[in-house]
Amino acid sequence: MTDPPPDICSEIISARDAGHVTCAIYTGDDILSRGQRLGTLGFRNLKEPNWTEASPERALQLLAWCLHRDLAYDSQIMPHNQALQMAGAFLERLPEGCRLLTNTGSLLSSRQAKRTSWSWSPITHSTFDTGIIAQKDRGVVGVLWFEDED
Numbered sequence: 001m002t003d004p005p006p007d008i009c010s011e012i013i014s015a016r017d018a019g020h021v022t023c024a025i026y027t028g029d030d031i032l033s034r035g036q037r038l039g040t041l042g043f044r045n046l047k048e049p050n051w052t053e054a055s056p057e058r059a060l061q062l063l064a065w066c067l068h069r070d071l072a073y074d075s076q077i078m079p080h081n082q083a084l085q086m087a088g089a090f091l092e093r094l095p096e097g098c099r100l101l102t103n104t105g106s107l108l109s110s111r112q113a114k115r116t117s118w119s120w121s122p123i124t125h126s127t128f129d130t131g132i133i134a135q136k137d138r139g140v141v142g143v144l145w146f147e148d149e150d
Contacts, residue, residue, distance in 0.1 A: 008089045012144070015086065018070045018077050019148035020126070025093050031139035038133075041143065043123040050121040051133075052105040056091060059100040059132050063087035063144055071128035071148035087144075091132075094142045098134040 009023035022041055026032070035045045054062060067083035069076060077083075091100075104120035122129050124147050131145030 008086065008093060009144075012067065012086050012090065015082070016067055016077055016146070018075070019072075019128075019146060021147075022131075022143055022145040023090070025090075025142045026140060031136075031141055033138055034133065034135055034140050037140035037143070038123065041145075043145070046103060046121050046123060050103065051101045052103070054100045054102050054132065056100065059102070060084070060087050060091060062102060062104075062130070063090065063132055066131060066146040071130065071146060072150040090142070090144050094134045095136050098136050098141060101133045101135060102130060104130050 009025065012023050013021050026037070032040065038045045064080065064084040064087040067086055068078060068080045103123055120128075120130050124145075126147035127150050128148045129146065131143070133140060133145070134142035
């Protein structure tokens with residue numbers, strides 16, 4: 001695992017003081033298959049139809065929303081502009097041409113990622129979880145995942 005300068009993952013983890021955040025960018029020998037990487041994180045891999053591929057714009061919206069609001073109670077965690085900047089900084093550090101995968105399609109279906117009601121296929125044991133798994137070829141190059149409890 002590498003720490004890109006500045007260490008955006010440390011900034012994100014420190015700034016989102018609710019729930020649990022998993023944030024990492026992988027390079028070289030640290031790039032593992034999705035099943036292997038999720039297993040090392042204690043996550044379960046979903047079957048392919050349960051993953052939704054997000055465009056970079058939708059991934060930015062999803063990540064910014066998860067940084068901005070708590071998944072369980074929709075409470076504000078940080079200002080939207082700060083969340084958008086952090087989400088963008090994470091995505092900019094990923095290699096070009098990644099598949100950006102998430103476990104929910106409903107947050108990506110509206111023009112703005114707002115939770116009015118949404119569904120997902122959980123990959124953790126938390127009550128609520130979502131985020132982005134970045135995959136290049138067959139390996140995971142980045143993870144930004146959020147877990148909250150009610």
